[in-house]
Amino acid sequence: MLKPFTDQSSRPSQEPGWDEHLSFGYRETDALWLTRWSAGSGWEPGQLYEHQGATLELSPGANVLHYGQAVFEGLKAHRTREGKIVLFRPADNGRRMRSSAARLAMPAPPIDTFLRAVEAVVRANVRWVPRTGKGSFYIRPVLIGTGEVLGVAPADKYLFFVFGSPAGQYMGGDRVIVLSAAHRAAPHGTGAAKAAGNYAACLRSQKIAKSLGYTDALYLDASENRFIEELSGANFFAILRDGTLVTPQLGSILPGIVRDSILTIAREQFGWLALERKLAIDELLSDAVEAFYTGTAAVLSPVTTINYHGVDHPIGDGKPGPRTQELLQALEGIQLQEQPDPWGWVTEVTL
Numbered sequence: 001m002l003k004p005f006t007d008q009s010s011r012p013s014q015e016p017g018w019d020e021h022l023s024f025g026y027r028e029t030d031a032l033w034l035t036r037w038s039a040g041s042g043w044e045p046g047q048l049y050e051h052q053g054a055t056l057e058l059s060p061g062a063n064v065l066h067y068g069q070a071v072f073e074g075l076k077a078h079r080t081r082e083g084k085i086v087l088f089r090p091a092d093n094g095r096r097m098r099s100s101a102a103r104l105a106m107p108a109p110p111i112d113t114f115l116r117a118v119e120a121v122v123r124a125n126v127r128w129v130p131r132t133g134k135g136s137f138y139i140r141p142v143l144i145g146t147g148e149v150l151g152v153a154p155a156d157k158y159l160f161f162v163f164g165s166p167a168g169q170y171m172g173g174d175r176v177i178v179l180s181a182a183h184r185a186a187p188h189g190t191g192a193a194k195a196a197g198n199y200a201a202c203l204r205s206q207k208i209a210k211s212l213g214y215t216d217a218l219y220l221d222a223s224e225n226r227f228i229e230e231l232s233g234a235n236f237f238a239i240l241r242d243g244t245l246v247t248p249q250l251g252s253i254l255p256g257i258v259r260d261s262i263l264t265i266a267r268e269q270f271g272w273l274a275l276e277r278k279l280a281i282d283e284l285l286s287d288a289v290e291a292f293y294t295g296t297a298a299v300l301s302p303v304t305t306i307n308y309h310g311v312d313h314p315i316g317d318g319k320p321g322p323r324t325q326e327l328l329q330a331l332e333g334i335q336l337q338e339q340p341d342p343w344g345w346v347t348e349v350t351l
């Protein structure tokens, strides 16, 4: 059930301290935004609904339940020290949703609809955006095929909705494990799309990794089982002995927005040599002095140990490296408007 959102001016303010120890989890806030698409009429204008107690009604025949037409996005709103609410490269999330949707034969909202929905959700939930340094308001746009099917075919109806939850640190651990018998994506598959099914395919590996004491699995390529791809929900980087920053080239990995930002900062702000190329696990283990993973939720976290074939390999001296730290500071400085933003990545939400 969905009830139209009513203005929040009459709502009680939050209990003091609600944002003290935020985890990364689903939490109902005040409002979500939703619109529908049908083959005959295209996108409806869309509107805000109450998030508390919101549920979606789906036909048992909905495509998403059988054939998995589902793509999503993740981005964050931050509260700056000056009290502004800012988004990081939101149009890039809108563009990526469009390319993910195209891969799964789905219609996607135009970028301006995507941005309007994200901003409306932030504006309506502004009391849920944590104080600076306490976390962020994590925004989740989702697109699903709701039209009924029995045979394999695209749906003729879709839902696009956006909700958000206040969130603290995601992942954060610095030990990862290569599970050679599990791949995340294959060449020409769906690895570059933010398709829900990619994440379902990672759950078993993630569970095994955690049960062995690692934060996540580090996937190798499906053709040769030799080249680094990424983690279940983050891109991977290494800094080699000669100072080069290396990250796997695009293809079957998710084109991360933080990945692109780090490459840009490294090249244009720091003047480092930063390459997108194949990185073999053997080269990584013998030549890397620092490693880290990046993502909207994960931000930028050091990797200090990689387990391969049952052996823990320390990266560098087994501690988070200085250049990893430099990149994190530069990224967060831009995201929180504490450093200049030469690429125009940060958008203020007008309240």
Ligand SMILES: Cc1ncc(COP(=O)(O)O)c(C=O)c1O
Binding pocket: 074, 230, 231, 232, 233, 234, 235, 254, 255, 256, 257, 258, 259, 294, 295, 296, 297, 298
């Ligand atoms: C599989 C995967 N790789 C990489 C990323 C990083 O992408 P972004 O930097 O756009 O958040 C994500 C999402 O955060 C992801 O789910």
